[in-house]
Amino acid sequence: MQGANLVGFNTNFLPTFPILKTTPHLFCHLKQAYPTASSTFASMGNDEFTTTTTTTVRVPRVLTVAGSDSGAGAGIQADMKACAALGVYCTTVITAVTAQNTAGVQGIHTVPADFVEKQMLSVLTDIGADVVKTGMLPTVDIIRSICDVLKTYPVKALVVDPVLVATSGDELAGPAVLDVLREELLPMADLVTPNLPEASALIGGENVVNISDMREAAQAIHALGPRNVLVKGGHLPGTGGMVDVLYDGVDWHELSGSRVETHNTHGTGCTLASAIAAELAKGHPMLPAILAAKQYLADTLQQSAGLNIGRGAQGPLNHLYKLSNWGKTSTERQFKPEALLLYAVTDAAMNKRWGRSTADAVRGAIEGGATIIQIREKEAETGEFLREAEASLKVARHYGIPLLINDRIDIAMACDADGIHLGQSDLPVAQARALLGPEKIIGVSCKTPEQAEKAWKDGADYIGSGGVYPTTTKKDNKTIGLDGLREVCYGSPIPVVAIGGISTSNAGQVMQEPRPQNLKGVAVVSALFNQADVVASTQALRSVLARTVKKSSPVVPLL
Ligand SMILES: Cc1ncc(COP(=O)(O)OP(=O)(O)O)c(N)n1
Numbered sequence: 001m002q003g004a005n006l007v008g009f010n011t012n013f014l015p016t017f018p019i020l021k022t023t024p025h026l027f028c029h030l031k032q033a034y035p036t037a038s039s040t041f042a043s044m045g046n047d048e049f050t051t052t053t054t055t056t057v058r059v060p061r062v063l064t065v066a067g068s069d070s071g072a073g074a075g076i077q078a079d080m081k082a083c084a085a086l087g088v089y090c091t092t093v094i095t096a097v098t099a100q101n102t103a104g105v106q107g108i109h110t111v112p113a114d115f116v117e118k119q120m121l122s123v124l125t126d127i128g129a130d131v132v133k134t135g136m137l138p139t140v141d142i143i144r145s146i147c148d149v150l151k152t153y154p155v156k157a158l159v160v161d162p163v164l165v166a167t168s169g170d171e172l173a174g175p176a177v178l179d180v181l182r183e184e185l186l187p188m189a190d191l192v193t194p195n196l197p198e199a200s201a202l203i204g205g206e207n208v209v210n211i212s213d214m215r216e217a218a219q220a221i222h223a224l225g226p227r228n229v230l231v232k233g234g235h236l237p238g239t240g241g242m243v244d245v246l247y248d249g250v251d252w253h254e255l256s257g258s259r260v261e262t263h264n265t266h267g268t269g270c271t272l273a274s275a276i277a278a279e280l281a282k283g284h285p286m287l288p289a290i291l292a293a294k295q296y297l298a299d300t301l302q303q304s305a306g307l308n309i310g311r312g313a314q315g316p317l318n319h320l321y322k323l324s325n326w327g328k329t330s331t332e333r334q335f336k337p338e339a340l341l342l343y344a345v346t347d348a349a350m351n352k353r354w355g356r357s358t359a360d361a362v363r364g365a366i367e368g369g370a371t372i373i374q375i376r377e378k379e380a381e382t383g384e385f386l387r388e389a390e391a392s393l394k395v396a397r398h399y400g401i402p403l404l405i406n407d408r409i410d411i412a413m414a415c416d417a418d419g420i421h422l423g424q425s426d427l428p429v430a431q432a433r434a435l436l437g438p439e440k441i442i443g444v445s446c447k448t449p450e451q452a453e454k455a456w457k458d459g460a461d462y463i464g465s466g467g468v469y470p471t472t473t474k475k476d477n478k479t480i481g482l483d484g485l486r487e488v489c490y491g492s493p494i495p496v497v498a499i500g501g502i503s504t505s506n507a508g509q510v511m512q513e514p515r516p517q518n519l520k521g522v523a524v525v526s527a528l529f530n531q532a533d534v535v536a537s538t539q540a541l542r543s544v545l546a547r548t549v550k551k552s553s554p555v556v557p558l559l
Pocket residue numbers: 343345374376406407421422423424426443444445463464465474497499523
């Protein structure tokens with residue numbers, strides 16, 4: 001391991017992991033994490049998803065040797081979550097079991113060194129590891145066992161997080177371990193990541209309180225043998241910014257970042273070291289791995305700032321925020337059927353004719369009372385469509401109104417829109433659901449009850465049904481009339497919105513009583529956007545709708 005060259009780190013050594021081709025949802029996650037291997041899938045036709053054969057995906061591996069945190073904010077638990085979030089398989093060797101929560105450490109039960117060794121051998125003789133990351137190492141014997149095992153089973157990189165004190169201030173390793181850490185483990189390390197108190201302890205107790213001290217400490221620690229030293233400035237008093245100092249024996253890097261104001265900081269050190277290990281395991285050289293890991297930590301801190309877990313001073317991070325459903329129950333999906341009341345579907349050509357951008361048109365519609373927006377763009381190139389969608393989404397998010405994209409799942413995913421509206425000849429609903437996940441809204445155009453039932457079975461949230469009246473906005477569109485609309489409603493298990501030729505003059509007729517319970521509103525293009533004043537046109541339609549909606553049904557409030 002000594003002198004391991006991380007630059008140009010080769011990923012070909014990565015092991016393979018069999019995946020069933022019958023799992024499109026899993027495939028989509030893997031596709032994001034392992035683009036190389038996914039090309040096999042990308043060339044497959046849809047029908048091949050139903051064939052049970054296997055192919056292989058390379059999986060980067062990190063082995064963490066650390067303590068367990070019963071509160072799951074730091075230690076082994078943080079390491080596993082960080083690695084999982086970054087697409088890396090994380091194996092675990094537990095050095096100590098701590099009784100710990102957001103208030104502090106209530107007890108430590110150390111695992112005997114020979115059992116630490118046993119765990120390491122179980123992992124390394126079978127699964128293997130690309131990178132080993134160490135955290136809490138409470139005894140001299142444990143450190144020696146780790147060094148011995150790593151000499152027999154060398155890995156591509158060793159990341160040492162010299163955990164001496166928990167974020168709460170509780171001591172996790174006594175002074176006896178310091179010498180062995182400095183003399184035996186650090187010389188084997190590719191990276192060591194002390195915070196300011198740890199850097200101070202490693203250099204014999206001298207204060208490290210500013211950037212010049214951090215540089216001196218990095219140099220002194222580097223002299224102990226590790227290839228790279230990252231002194232973390234998170235504890236630097238004063239300024240709102242933060243600087244970490246990286247030294248590789250030749251070059252210095254001052255890596256700055258902005259501080260996220262939050263009490264949810266428990267486990268940040270473990271998370272950063274694991275994220276660096278994960279990025280190294282994927283094959284990145286040291287500096288890019290550190291930068292990527294810092295970005296992941298900053299994003300995670302940002303996403304965790306408002307969480308309320310535990311009663312202590314330091315709460316945990318939401319490492320898996322990208323997948324997270326925290327705070328939402330399964331019945332509390334993002335989609336609320338009442339949002340279909342006044343569905344504004346944009347038309348760039350119409351808006352251009354009236355001299356406004358799509359985002360301005362969206363703002364006008366929302367201010368006039370639109371309850372959901374769809375960006376429908378038939379002419380623009382992909383880049384322009386995306387920019388239009390992003391600008392409109394900013395507006396919609398500001399007002400808390402859901403915004404969907406017409407037809408293009410790539411655009412919907414790229415701008416993280418609230419969902420997509422699909423036609424009968426677009427991407428099949430089941431595939432769209434697999435790609436977008438359970439939270440996003442999917443609407444489907446249906447002209448028959450059979451189509452509506454299928455859309456529901458495949459995972460749609462609502463049906464758009466029409467044209468109810470003739471329209472020039474969509475060419476060659478069959479008109480199904482009010483009767484056709486009602487047939488679709490009665491055959492549809494999910495909410496329906498009417499579309500096609502609807503305006504203030506006929507919206508009352510569409511929504512008149514008695515109407516099917518699941519007919520929730522009208523979707524309109526020209527009645528809002530082929531008009532000089534979008535706000536006034538939307539207000540006019542909204543007041544027609546207000547008269548038709550029963551007092552008992554929940555109505556989205558006007559802004
Ligand atoms: C709410 C709503 N309903 C129906 C449609 C029509 O969608 P589609 O059939 O895909 O036709 P295009 O809009 O792509 O021309 C819709 N866009 N929105």
